[in-house]
Amino acid sequence: MAERPLSPHLSVYRMYRYSVLTSISNRFSGVVLSAGLIALVYWLMAVAGGARAYGHALAILSSGIFKLLYLALLAAFSYHLLAGIRHLVWDTGRGMERAQSQHSAWLIGIVSLLLFAGLAWWMLVRAGGAP
Amino acid sequence: MSLRSPLGRALGAGSAKEGVHHWWTQRLSALALVFLSIWFVVSILSLPLHDYATVSAWMSQGWTAVLLILFVITAAWHSQLGVRVVVEDYVHGSGMKALSLALVTFFHVAVAAAGVFAILKVALGGAV
Numbered sequence: 338m339a340e341r342p343l344s345p346h347l348s349v350y351r352m353y354r355y356s357v358l359t360s361i362s363n364r365f366s367g368v369v370l371s372a373g374l375i376a377l378v379y380w381l382m383a384v385a386g387g388a389r390a391y392g393h394a395l396a397i398l399s400s401g402i403f404k405l406l407y408l409a410l411l412a413a414f415s416y417h418l419l420a421g422i423r424h425l426v427w428d429t430g431r432g433m434e435r436a437q438s439q440h441s442a443w444l445i446g447i448v449s450l451l452l453f454a455g456l457a458w459w460m461l462v463r464a465g466g467a468p
Numbered sequence: 469m470s471l472r473s474p475l476g477r478a479l480g481a482g483s484a485k486e487g488v489h490h491w492w493t494q495r496l497s498a499l500a501l502v503f504l505s506i507w508f509v510v511s512i513l514s515l516p517l518h519d520y521a522t523v524s525a526w527m528s529q530g531w532t533a534v535l536l537i538l539f540v541i542t543a544a545w546h547s548q549l550g551v552r553v554v555v556e557d558y559v560h561g562s563g564m565k566a567l568s569l570a571l572v573t574f575f576h577v578a579v580a581a582a583g584v585f586a587i588l589k590v591a592l593g594g595a596v
Binding site for chain 1 (some may be wrong): 495498499502505506509513516518519520523524527531536540543544547550551577579582583585586587589590
């Protein structure tokens with residue numbers, strides 16, 4: 338097959354523009370959440386394995402590195418949720434003018450930071466702190 | 469100079485009429501996940517403790533089990549759709565791409581199956 342142009346032709350775009358940043362952040366946060374799905378299923382399987390198996394799993398899932406993972410997951414969730422809603426609004430044909438799109442990029446950035454701060458605070462102050 | 473007619477060369481090279489399917493299922497699962505993921509995050513953070521008794525009692529409630537199953541299946545489906553596009557964009561070479569896509573599919577089906585099995589086992593009282 339002949340060499341054909343591939344879609345992510347990064348060199349032709351001006352990087353560090355709001356459109357590039359919001360797009361790649363949405364993709365990256367989605368991949369982080371996919372990793373979180375593995376942790377979720379590991380946790381569910383541990384519950385299904387009974388009290389002793391769950392105890393072992395909880396020791397791992399409560400470790401510092403996993404607390405960092407939960408913070409990353411909450412950040413990814415906060416952003417991916419709002420960026421996804423922005424996409425769903427776009428799908429109705431609304432908000433696609435450049436000024437509107439810049440405006441909504443700022444909006445989801447700020448609101449997702451606030452949402453993440455709230456969720457992280459909730460997770461860190463409550464007892465336990467495991468998943 | 470080919471003996472194939474222009475029609476013969478063109479047939480099969482066009483749209484398979486499935487282009488919108490990925491887009492549409494991604495949107496459907498996204499819409500469901502807006503509600504399911506908020507429910508899940510709020511529920512998890514609302515649990516007073518994450519010890520075995522609390523978690524298994526929570527998973528045994530009917531609506532919790534149903535919503536958890538819907539969440540795991542929908543999240544795995546949506547994740548598969550998203551990771552598939554990432555692989556299609558960044559993995560080059562048709563062999564590597566096909567292999568990666570097959571692994572992505574298998575992996576997500578396995579994740580969904582394990583999640584549903586675990587939820588049902590706890591909810592139906594099989595866990596000891």
